[in-house]
Amino acid sequence: MRIVVSGTHASGKSTLVADFCARHPQYTPMPDPFEELDEADDRPGASLFVAQLALSARRLVDGHDPDVIAERGPLDFLAYLTAWDELGRSDVPGDLLRRARETTTAAMTEVDLLVVLPLNGADRIWVHPEEDLELRDAMDEALLELADDTELLGAHTRVVEIVGDRSARLAALDAAVSARHDD
Numbered sequence: 001m002r003i004v005v006s007g008t009h010a011s012g013k014s015t016l017v018a019d020f021c022a023r024h025p026q027y028t029p030m031p032d033p034f035e036e037l038d039e040a041d042d043r044p045g046a047s048l049f050v051a052q053l054a055l056s057a058r059r060l061v062d063g064h065d066p067d068v069i070a071e072r073g074p075l076d077f078l079a080y081l082t083a084w085d086e087l088g089r090s091d092v093p094g095d096l097l098r099r100a101r102e103t104t105t106a107a108m109t110e111v112d113l114l115v116v117l118p119l120n121g122a123d124r125i126w127v128h129p130e131e132d133l134e135l136r137d138a139m140d141e142a143l144l145e146l147a148d149d150t151e152l153l154g155a156h157t158r159v160v161e162i163v164g165d166r167s168a169r170l171a172a173l174d175a176a177v178s179a180r181h182d183d
Contacts, residue, residue, distance in 0.1 A: 001180060002060065002110055003027075003173075004073035006147070007117030008139040010127040012169065016117065016162075017071045019170045024177075030059055030070035033077075044135060046084055046092050053077035053100055057107035073111065074104040075153075076139075079146055083138035105152050113180050114159045115173060116147050124165070158183070 003020075005013045014032070021029045033052040057074040078100050085092040108114070119140045127133065146152060147159050158180055162172040 001067055001112045001177060002063075003069040003113045003115060003177070004060075004075070004111050005069065005071055005115045005117065006073055006076045006079075006143060008076075008079075008119060008136045008143065010125060010131055010136065011117040011119060011140070012125055012166075013071045013117060015166060016115070016169050016173060017069055019166065020069055020173055023170070023174070026067050028065045028068045030063075030068055032071045033059070044080070044084070044132065046081060046090055046096070049077045049080040049084065050096065050100065053081070053103060057103045060107045060110040063110075073114070074100075074107045075114070075146055076143065078104045079139050079143035080135075082142040082146070083135060086142070087134065087138050089135075101152065105154070108153050108157055111153075111157045113176060114147065114153065114157050115176065116143065116159060116161045117169070118144055118161055118163065120163050 005017055007013050017029055021027055033055040036055060037051055052072070053074045056070065056072055056077065059070065060073065081092050081097060081100055084090065085097070119137065127136065153159065160172070160176040162169050164172065
């Protein structure tokens, strides 16, 4: 099964992926694409989001391991590009957004389960104010809209939103994986 865990920054993705892999060692974890970009500047921006979108899509399309869990997928970076544009941080050309959407659509055909970690008060994840809280909120909103777009995700990808504390999230992911296996 190919799983992608999506969410804005500081939403619990790394923790959930690590907990899942500890319980399911047959799954190969794919780290956040940011960690695989050698020249990555840590300041967010359209060019960084495009690079991460391309890398996350390529990993899904070119990957041959059937059991993977990826921290972030192309949908995350399409959401960041959308949020960046909506916040007026810089103009993201419409052609770039169209190509990013096409790349995301093609890559998401490889995903069996999309796990979305929406922001909410129940999860109690503390975030340092330097984490660009405005972008965090805008990306979360954009991601939730994109995750509902059946044209973008296709009929094959099952989407599940997971909230709760650490153990509740892991239990919900285990249940979603079991339900997807039963499909």
